[in-house]
Amino acid sequence: MELMKFISASQVKNVLTFELLIPQMEKALAKFSDKKVVQPVRSVIPVKESGGFFGLMPSLCSEDNVLATKLVSFYPNNKDVPTHNAVIAMFNASNGVPEVIVDGEVITAMRTAAVSAVATKFLCNKNPKVLALLGSGVQARSHYQALSTLYAFEEVRVWGRTKNNAETLASELNGIACQTAEEAVKDADVIVTVTSSTIPILKKEWVKPGAHINAVGACRPDWQEIDPELMRFSSLFVDSRDAALTESGDVILSKADIEAEVGEVILGKNGGRKTATEVTLFKSLGLAIEDALSAKLVCDLLSSSNSS
Numbered sequence: 001m002e003l004m005k006f007i008s009a010s011q012v013k014n015v016l017t018f019e020l021l022i023p024q025m026e027k028a029l030a031k032f033s034d035k036k037v038v039q040p041v042r043s044v045i046p047v048k049e050s051g052g053f054f055g056l057m058p059s060l061c062s063e064d065n066v067l068a069t070k071l072v073s074f075y076p077n078n079k080d081v082p083t084h085n086a087v088i089a090m091f092n093a094s095n096g097v098p099e100v101i102v103d104g105e106v107i108t109a110m111r112t113a114a115v116s117a118v119a120t121k122f123l124c125n126k127n128p129k130v131l132a133l134l135g136s137g138v139q140a141r142s143h144y145q146a147l148s149t150l151y152a153f154e155e156v157r158v159w160g161r162t163k164n165n166a167e168t169l170a171s172e173l174n175g176i177a178c179q180t181a182e183e184a185v186k187d188a189d190v191i192v193t194v195t196s197s198t199i200p201i202l203k204k205e206w207v208k209p210g211a212h213i214n215a216v217g218a219c220r221p222d223w224q225e226i227d228p229e230l231m232r233f234s235s236l237f238v239d240s241r242d243a244a245l246t247e248s249g250d251v252i253l254s255k256a257d258i259e260a261e262v263g264e265v266i267l268g269k270n271g272g273r274k275t276a277t278e279v280t281l282f283k284s285l286g287l288a289i290e291d292a293l294s295a296k297l298v299c300d301l302l303s304s305s306n307s308s
């Protein structure tokens with residue numbers, strides 16, 4: 001029996017860069033909103049005993065010969081192992097034969113941040129100077145790296161529920177650890193919420209006019225990271241309307257109107273930010289096609305490095 005090829009997290013890390021991944025995620029978002037992707041809203045099974053969740057994320061993009069599914073677990077209470085674990089199974093889209101399994105942990109960390117970088121590029125005011133990270137885990141780190149690929153921030157602020165973790169991250173990034181979320185976001189041009197909180201942690205009155213927010217946590221219909229008033233006040237962009245209306249407590253509970261998918265902005269079907277003073281908010285949930293096209297990029301990079 002021939003064993004299926006497996007690409008490990010360290011192999012992914014060796015070849016994947018934000019310089020390559022950000023344009024690939026721009027393509028993924030555009031193809032998704034241009035209806036070039038077949039993809040149901042993900043199925044999620046709650047694992048009540050451990051407070052975890054297991055998600056199934058299939059997608060097909062025939063133009064790119066990509067047929068894949070990510071299997072992802074999210075166990076926010078994990079302490080000694082990562083809270084997010086995943087594999088991406090790639091099939092041959094022409095004949096349906098499974099070809100390779102790619103570790104999904106690094107891809108999930110990097111592609112989520114790369115997607116936020118794309119949203120920021122299309123929605124943020126020019127030359128953002130101050131970045132605020134609310135949360136100090138895996139996504140806080142990857143968001144700093146992805147956004148720093150596009151912008152030279154003059155100041156980076158970190159707030160986290162666990163003071164020690166926020167201080168460690170702030171010192172890694174040469175940034176400032178803040179005692180409160182309010183202190184962290186004061187006058188920030190770009191705000192990233194990357195926590196496992198189930199209740200709002202970011203309030204409308206703290207956010208400066210013209211700021212851009214990437215809201216990345218709260219992926220359950222009864223979870224929130226953002227004050228509902230801020231949801232309604234902001235110009236709201238999403239990765240997928242269907243997913244936002246099914247999975248996002250921030251969108252569902254606030255009843256905020258969705259302005260557009262970021263892919264529609266990329267395609268020029270929506271103009272994005274209208275004024276320098278409005279607050280733009282990107283609600284990210286994560287799309288299967290982002291994983292499929294990230295895994296394809298990794299496979300292509302590995303096969304070109306093997307053949308050279």
Ligand SMILES: NC(=O)C1=CN([C@@H]2O[C@H](COP(=O)(O)OP(=O)(O)OC[C@H]3O[C@@H](n4cnc5c(N)ncnc54)[C@H](O)[C@@H]3O)[C@@H](O)[C@H]2O)C=CC1
Pocket residue numbers: 074076083084108112135136137138139140160161162165194195196197198201216217218219284285286287
């Ligand atoms: N939109 C997307 O595509 C994706 C979203 N996510 C979400 O992003 C968030 C962050 O993920 P990771 O950094 O990988 O997780 P992580 O486990 O590495 O970090 C979670 C952070 O949230 C903080 N936290 C937990 N409960 C909190 C609370 N009640 N209030 C404030 N802070 C709290 C923790 O202290 C930690 O700093 C999670 O909600 C995760 O599900 C993760 C992957 C993809």
Ligand SMILES: O=C(O)C1=NCCCC1
Pocket residue numbers: 072073074084108219285286287
């Ligand atoms: O897209 C993903 O991958 C995830 N999104 C929400 C939280 C779990 C992982």
